[in-house]
Amino acid sequence: MxxxxxxxxxxxxxxxxxxxxxxxxxxxxxxxxxxxxxxxxxxxxxxxxxxxxxxxxxxxxxxxxxxxxxxxxxxxxxxxxxxxxxxxxxxxxxxxxxxxxxxxxxxxxxxxxxxxxxxxxxxxxxxGPGLPPSPPPEEVRRRAGIAHSRRRDKAAIAHHYDVGNDFYGLVLGPSMVYSCAVWPEKDTTLEEAQRAKLDLVCRKLSLREGQRLLDVGCGWGSMVMHAAEHYGVRATGITLSVEQAAFARKRVAEAGLAGRIEIRVQDYRDVADGPYDAISSIGMAEHVGTERYLEYARTLYDLLLPGGRLLNHQIARRPLRDERAYRIDEFIDRYVFPDGELSPVGATVARLEDAGFEVRDVEALREHYGRTLRAWVANLEAHWDEAARATTVGRARVWRLYMAASALSFERNRIGVNQVLAVRTDPDGTSGMPPTRGGWLS
Structure with missing residues (x-):
């Protein structure tokens, strides 16, 4: 041998x-x-x-x-x-x-x-001889209930996001933003790039003092905090992760924003205190599932005032010749995003329109996500021992492989990420949107 x-x-x-x-x-x-x-x-x-x-x-x-x-x-x-x-x-x-x-x-x-x-x-x-080795404990093996039911979605979110706030802090950095950043310059730092992304979302939504914002899948609270602090909105953030919510509430309180921000552990299907002036959904819709996507879109549509805007920031896969051939990647499904599904951007736009939205803008940020992922991998590698102690060595290995592989997939144009801006028009068709993109990016 x-x-x-x-x-x-x-x-x-x-x-x-x-x-x-x-x-x-x-x-x-x-x-x-x-x-x-x-x-x-x-x-x-x-x-x-x-x-x-x-x-x-x-x-x-x-x-x-x-x-x-x-x-x-x-x-x-x-x-x-x-x-x-x-x-x-x-x-x-x-x-x-x-x-x-x-x-x-x-x-x-x-x-x-x-x-x-x-x-x-x-x-x-x-x-050599031997029985099948047991799977590593980081793997999801048994799942109860129907895919994308409230109970099963909560379990899937817990697997991915309740890894530990300390672990995510080492990987994501102080911004605690777990979605594609926007890198305006070559020498932009990760923190600056994440602030640029949050501000881009706020400007696309045309947030103003006193408006109500709903952030679906609010993570550790970064979007609602940016919007409340810099645009004067009253914000509600919802997440299914108990650990995220606890961390976000603490951040909000320490920033003196508790009077303007509410963080809830809540499914988007259970939000009943609309209407809102604007909704942001950043990196959450990948968890919804193809069969539930129209329900998701209709729910957000019903939660908006006429003239209200939705900013849907979502990873997209390339379309297949036969969409029935789509299968969820086993590694991703067992170790990273249980029950996560990707759709082509065209399918996302179609479902939003089916729900009643007028889609006004689609911006591709594919190259930005490759750079973001490389920055996260660099953070993980630089703090490897501490990150492994914060969770497990196996979980740290999962994240290193997943993020490095995904960076390459974005860079090679095998998957993408897009911000889709949509509006619920008035009954007479009035959108309230400026006639050009420059009007709402100024």
Missing amino acids: ADAAHRIFELAEHALSRPLPLRVRAWDGSEAGPAGAPVLVLRRRRALRRLLWRPGELGLTRAWVAGDLTVEGDLYEALDRLSGLLWERGEPDPAPGGGTVGAARRLAEVLRDPGSYRLAREALALA
């Missing part, structure tokens, strides 16, 4: 009919593959057993989360090389990180080629 890496590399080459674009180091210390390439390190034979028992990206990401497998060298380059290999084969990329994590799925399948008896025997001999 002193040449496990060479045997793994040989299996990969045989199945791919081309060289694997990474170097491989196995648990026995052996290495194979191109010099100078990032190194895929199989630290334990258990990593290979995970891939054999569950070939595909789930087996590989279980190995990654458990620390059985890692990458030495530039993680972005490693993921990009694997992504390029997958895209050369013309496979779809329907989920965040799918091109890169999905490429890892191809590598996992390489290690057990069902069409080759020799390959299967070689892989089994390398993996």
Whole structure:
């Protein structure tokens, strides 16, 4: 077993009919593959057993989360090389990180080629005997209730956001904004870029003194605090995360804004104190689900005054030739966003219009999200030990892989993010909107 890496590399080459674009180091210390390439390190034979028992990206990401497998060298380059290999084969990329994590799925399948008896025997001999390893505890395995019911949505949000406020503080920085920033200049800092995004949302909504703002999926309260402090609104923020709400309330009180901001643990479907002058939904609609999206849009429409505006900031996937082929990425679904779904931006616009909105503007911020994610990854890596203590090493590994893979997907135009500005017009069709974009961005 002193040449496990060479045997793994040989299996990969045989199945791919081309060289694997990474170097491989196995648990026995052996290495194979191109010099100078990032190194895929199989630290334990258990990593290979995970891939054999569950070939595909789930087996590989279980190995990654458990620390059985890692990458030495530039993680972005490693993921990009694997992504390029997958895209050369013309496979779809329907989920965040799918091109890169999905490429890892191809590598996992390489290690057990069902069409080759020799390959299967070689892989089994390398993996050694043993039962299927248990999934890492960070994985979601059992879910109760109907997808996107109130109960199940609350559990999904808790899995993603109740990781710990200290952990998110290290990753996101002082702004505590967990959505795409807007980077006006090359030397803009993350904090400045997040303030620029919040201010852009406020200007698009044309917020004014005394208006009522509803922020759906308010996170740690940054949007409502910015709007109340700089635009004089009375703001309500809703979230399903108990930890987020507690943190947001504390921030609001410390800023002296408690009289103008209310933070609730509440489902958007249960808001009953409209109408509002404006609604912001920033990075929340990805949790709604395709089947519930029209209900979401109609609910927000009904909560607005005539002339009221909605700013919907949402990640979008590329459309598929056959939309029935869309599948939620296993890694994302089990470890990151349980029940999360992405839609093409055209479908989002169509559902908003079906609900009665007039869509007035769509702005793509795809490149901005790649830069934002790289800044978050840099924060995580710079505070790795502290971040791991704040949650678990496995959870920190999940976030590092997810954010790095997603950064590349945004940069390679495999997924995007868009701000859609819509208005509930008056019964006579009056929108109250300026005739040009410059009118509401001034």
